[in-house]
Amino acid sequence: MFNFVGRRILFAIITLLAVSAVVFTIFSLLPFDPAALSCGQRCTDQIIEGNRIKLGYDKPLYIQYLLFLSGIFLGRSYGTGSAAFSCPAPSFGYSFNENRCVSSLLAEALPVTVNLALGALIIWLIAGVSLGLIAARFKGRWPDTTSSIFVLLGTSLPTFVTGLALLIWVTIKWKLVPLSVIGYTPLYENPVKFFQFFILPWITLAIAYAALYTRFTRAAVLETLGEDYIRTARAKGVKERTVLLKHTMRAVFAPIITLAGLDFAGLIGGAIITETIFNLPGLGRLTLRSTFEFDLPIVLATTILAAAVVIIMNLIIDMLYAVLDPRVRI
Amino acid sequence: MAHILAINDLHVTFPTDDGLVRAVDGVSLSLNEGQTLAIVGESGSGKTVTGLSIMGLHKRGATQISGSILIKDGDREIDIVSSSEEEIRMLRGGTVAMIFQDPMSSLHPYYRIGNQLAEAFLVHNPGKKKQARARAIEMLDLVGISEPAVRADEYPHQFSGGMRQRVMIAMALMNSPRVLIADEPTTALDVTVQAQILILLKSLQKEFHMGILLITHDLGVVAQVADDVSVMYGGKIVETGTADGVFYQPKAPYTLGLLKSVPRISTHGSDRLKAIAGQPPSLINLPTGCAFAPRCEYSSHAPADACATLRPQLLGQSPSHLSRCHVDESTRDSIFAKELKQVRP
Secondary structure (H helix, E strand, O other): OHHHHHHHHHHHHHHHHHHHHHHHHHHHHOOOOHHHHOOOOOOOHHHHHHHHHHHOOOOOHHHHHHHHHHHHHHOEEEOOHHHOEEEOOOOOOEEOOOOEEHHHHHHHHHHHHHHHHHHHHHHHHHHHHHHHHHHHHOOOOHHHHHHHHHHHHHHHOOHHHHHHHHHHHHHHHOOOOOOOOOOOOOOOOOHHHHHHHHHHHHHHHHHHHHHHHHHHHHHHHHHHHOOHHHHHHHHOOOOHHHHHHHHHHHHHHHHHHHHHHHHHHHHHHHOHHHHHHOOOOOHHHHHHHHHHOOOHHHHHHHHHHHHHHHHHHHHHHHHHHHHHOHHHOO | OOEEEEEEEEEEEEEEOOEEEEEEEEEEEEEEOOOEEEEEOOOOOOHHHHHHHHOOOOOOOOOEEEEEEEEEEOOEEEEOOOOOHHHHHHHEOOOEEEEOOOHHHHOOOOOOHHHHHHHHHHHHOOOOHHHHHHHHHHHHHHOOOOOHHHHOOOOHHHOOHHHHHHHHHHHHOOOOOOEEEEEOOOOOOOHHHHHHHHHHHHHHHHHHOOEEEEEEOOHHHHHHHOOEEEEEEOOEEEEEEEHHHHHHOOOOHHHHHHHHOOOOOOOOOOOOOOOOOOOOOOOOOOOOOOOOHHHOOOHHHOOOOHHHHOOOOEEEEEOOEEEEOOOOHHHHHHHHHHHHHHHOO
16 A cells, blocks of 8 residues: 555656656747846846846756756745845745745635635535436436436536626626625635635536536446446345445446546636636636736746646545545555 | 245336337246256346346336236235335345346445345344344355455455355345345356356255256256256247256257257267257247247148247146147157257267
């Protein structure tokens, strides 16, 4: 067991290093001079060269990469003398546009996105799995037909349509939820504001994913119901309810967890549309804004962060699988 | 001896897009305590559907069923065909148990063996968890699994195929059933393991006094364990009698074909296996006459046109050995005896 976990963690670290190196190289190959971009409107060559040295863009690429890596663990300081400033570990660089350390920008945006993804995940898992289960249980009857209409709508309506529709009807016309000008409030500070802030974005994301999970669960349940071991359970005299909720769901659980983990990781990297519609100051919007502003340190950091989340989620899923499926025990 | 299972004129049909599939077409049979009755037939002859109907597991989709399946449960007699799902469920795994063809896929991969066994007990004895566990270990021991208390905490993938079939048998016997339906219990196993499983079934039958309905296409298995044999073809029983009677004096042309097609070690290497010509009939469009007529070598001995137009009845000079054939029984006896002599010198 320990061997397996150790090996997987080692692989995860190697993958992360490779991904960060590739992303770093790609960004350095872009036809922009990062030193020039870090300078305002009234720019002189002198300021640009000064910034180049201050931000370390004068050094060879591999040194820049090593500095970037060491900054994550040790923090990093820029410049000398009275103009010196530093970003404490974990430092992902410095954004001149914002005049702030990238890590502090990430620290503000990450909780918003994590809460957005987590809330949506909980809603779509509950809704999608139960709808899929009901659809499979009543295959070909009206609950199945109804759920397939939901699946069709959920998968074909883009989030900018459902999101805007919710915003127009629920917030503006019916005034059920205040417009999210209130800003992000952590759950422990004010639960009511927290839920008001997130409920519509959650539902927007959850509708799309719940539709996929309904379809997936229905198919997986129907497939499992045809398995020999389900026939064995029935032959034992097990109640149909137990056959469905225990024997079948136990087998369907593992692939759903896998799917959920990957979808969750995907959302951390890019719930861009939903965050933009609802004006959520999360990672997606941060990435979008810094892309438009050519704020390369931020784009670099969010890209590597998104990759890291996917790799870490994969690691977690693999370890969960060893717990969920006795055949994978090592 | 009293019947513990009596099937009378059972019909099971499935509507499909291509038409009505008559999987079981007027089957009658009975099983006594301690008796082993083998149902023999090729794939699609209706033998498995017959077995599943006895468990009440046929009720999927639009399946239609008629006739009666009477099972003795204590002093009561329950008809599976007309009983409610809940009544049948109480019989399942209790009075009637079933073991299946493929032990590799018949156990739930995510649950411990001991818990899967205990569940069979708990369904019929709610709340008695300690007893269920003790019974599970006892049954594992009985079917010849060493260190049953340790093995009970393992998962199916840690067992070999033969061991899993032993587990399946143990699971079926958790509540001491009176009727055990064994649907090709040895098909997925290699020959030495097959023999072990059959010997085990026989010894357990003595201990539990149960009637075994053995569904198989393997005549070798039948010869080893069956007291009586019913041969099925096209959803019907075409011959029924004692195992010895059917083996040494087959009366249905189909049975003779099956016996002739058994490979023998004494056969010369160059001789071809004597297969029955043609294909088994589709259960959607059965021939109007005898279902076996298109493949039968002996229809010329029957009265003109009888084979093609009339369904033969299940008849016989001896009430304990019946068969369906239009050819006169004594004519058949003499022809079949000669033919058997050729393959069994």
